[in-house]
Amino acid sequence: MSAEELLSEFLGQNVFYLVLAIFIIVCIMAGVRIVPQSEKYVVERLGRLRSVLGPGINFIVPFLDRVRHKVSVLERQLPAMTQDAITSDNVLVQVETSVFYRIIEPEKTVYRIRDVDAAISTTVAGIVRSEIGRMELDQVQANRANLIDAVRNQVAQQVDDWGIEVTRAEILDVNLDAATRSAMLQQLNAERARRAQVTEAEGSKRAVELQADADLYAAKQEAEARRVLADAEAYATQVVAVAIAENGLEAAQYQVALKQVEALQKLGAGAGNQTVVLPANALDAFADAFQMLKGRG
Known part of the structure; x- marks a missing residue:
């Protein structure tokens, strides 16, 4: 080779x-x-x-x-969607929603649905319209958390055959048309005016009640003072009556004479009084009082 x-x-x-x-x-x-x-x-x-x-x-x-x-398999967020809905009291609202999801069974997603994002968006729009159609406008505004839960649960049930897990569903905003917004604003202003009037009326009523309580208290205090004064006068009268009963007419005359002497002293003690006018029997009163005092001494 x-x-x-x-x-x-x-x-x-x-x-x-x-x-x-x-x-x-x-x-x-x-x-x-x-x-x-x-x-x-x-x-x-x-x-x-x-x-x-x-x-x-x-x-x-x-x-x-x-x-x-x-x-x-990362979590995905659909773009914010806005759809019209009509409440049970015939009010047109625009609801803005957003949905978060992730694919957990890819074999279902790729063989059962062509455009998963569009399918979820359509499903959410139908569920939101259905749920809001059962509620009045006030309920939509007040029970937004319940509405979100209902939308999330129903969306999760609808997309289960697509191998998708809905992690979150949010209602970002509920907007009203201009006419409804204007009517609600007028209603709100009227309600505020009514509350202000009620508050003012309640304040006036309370002021009248307090004044009446004050007048009643003053009247009670005045009546109590009069009662005490009357009791004091009655007690004094009772003391004089007892003295008269024990000492006879002489004790009463003695008290009268003392009062006359005290009255004459006050008359003479006044400022700028140079002349004192005495009744005709003033000296007799002094003599009687002196005799009684002398007799008691």
Whole structure:
């Protein structure tokens, strides 16, 4: 065998091994899939669902299995949506909503629904209209938390077949048309005016009640003072009566004489009085009082 033949045979064997090595490397690369933590891979075999690959290193059959869909499992937020709704008392409102969800079963999401965001938006709009149609406007404004819970629960039930979990559903705002807003503002102003009038009337009523209580208290105090004074006068009269009963008429005359003397003293003690006018029997009164005092002494 010539040198050329040996060289040709050697090169042929090396090419075969080289091609075999390349083929093995390609098979390994095609059969190994490293899935990120935030994703799941949907694998098909000859056009049919084969498996769902989770995060980490996964192995598939090269050339038979194919990663058809790479689905993110991160939580998603739909853009804020605004839809019209009519309450049970025929008021048109515009409701702004927002929904958060995440895909938990990618095989359902990719094979059962084409546009998941649009489908959720349509579902939320229908549920919001249905729920608000059962409520009056005041209930919509006051029971927003209950409305949010109802929307979230119903949306979760509707999208369960799509492999989706609704994490949050929020009602961002409830807007009214201009005519309804103007009517509500007028009603609010009227209610405020009514409350102000009621408050003023209650204040006036309270002031009258307090004044009446004050007058009643003053009258009671005056009556009590008169009663005490009357009791004192009655007691004095009783003392005089007892003295008269015990000492006879002389004690009464003695008291009268003392009062006359005291009256004359006060008359004479006045400022600027140079002349004192005495009754005709004044001296007799002094004499009688002196005699009585002398007799008692």
